Amino acid sequence: MTPQELKSVLQAGLLSFALTDFDSELRFAPKPYTERLEWLQPYGASAPFAAAGTGEFFSLTPQEFGAVVQVAVERCRGRTPIIADADADADAGGGTLAVGYAQEAERLGAQGILLLPHYLTEASQEGLVAHVCERLIRDFFLPYIALRNQGQGYAVAIVKAGATLVGHGAGPVRRPPLSDLKPAEVQALRALLVPLGTQ
Secondary structure, X not given: OXXXXXXXXXXXXXEEEOOOOEOOOOOXXXXXXXXXXXXXXXXOOOEEEEOOOOOOHXXXXXXXXXXXXXXXXXXXXXXXXXXXXXXXXXXXXXXXXXXHHHHHHHHHOOOEEEOOOOOOOOOOOOOOOHHXXXXXXXXXXXXXXXXXXXXXXXXHHHHHHHHHHOOOOOOOOOOOXXXXXXXXXXXXXHHHHHHHOOO
């Protein structure tokens, strides 16, 4: 995939940053991860990201990273391109480590490699009613962000807790500084999710 093709894919619609599933001993769990990709497929993301920040890329060994990407590529082949996220700021190895991850992802068949910590794309506002957006921001996103900011590493933990609440748990977060939400925080998250209905 050329850089221009990758740019077009990233701007074509929603992006999906899938959690990485771990078992009770914090090993990568391929079967639940495959099931997660299947669950996300009907939501119409233009490109799922494998082993991105929410997928705890920074805690994966190169071999584990390769295994996550390989499962994603095999599961989504012919349906959606897979982007392997090799964040250059994720580890002490910096850019050198990221390049190694990127080369492994390419070898396994990932159609795109993102070497930036963040990628922002403009979403079309056509057809969206302003007051609906304001209500979602006020009633969900701002409280969600406030809850996410209550603990170090909660950017991943809150997504994992939410996935568990809607029946698609991915196991606990893997290592410090990440920590799981406290029970009261899980209940606060549940209260935010209930009005959104089943997922």
